[in-house]
Every structure is written in structure tokens, then in C-alpha cells.
Amino acid sequence: MSGVRCYAGIIEKSPKEKYSFCIMVNNFTVSHAEARKAIESYLTTLFE
Numbered sequence: 001m002s003g004v005r006c007y008a009g010i011i012e013k014s015p016k017e018k019y020s021f022c023i024m025v026n027n028f029t030v031s032h033a034e035a036r037k038a039i040e041s042y043l044t045t046l047f048e
Contacts, residue, residue, distance in 0.1 A: 003027045005035045011047045019047065 008022040021043070028035050
């Protein structure tokens with residue numbers, strides 16, 4: 001497979017505030033580094 005990147009996990013902002021997430025990106029045309037940076041940016045924005 002190529003052009004595939006997946007991330008899943010749990011973010012614990014506090015003992016009472018936990019979030020699970022799953023991100024799947026298929027058939028992307030940018031580099032893997034660019035895809036990773038975009039996903040990390042999205043997660044950072046989502047959970048700040």
C-alpha cells in the first residue's frame with residue numbers, strides 16, 4: 001500500500017476528560033512527512 005497514514009489513540013486532558021480518536025488518510029499525493037505534519041497540526045488544534 002502507498003499513500004496511507006493512520007493514527008489512533010487516547011488523549012487524556014485531565015483524569016475526568018479523555019478523548020479517543022482515529023484518523024485514516026488514504027491515497028494522499030503529498031510526502032509522508034507533509035501528511036504527518038498535517039495530521040499532527042489537526043490533532044494539536046483539536047485537543048488544545
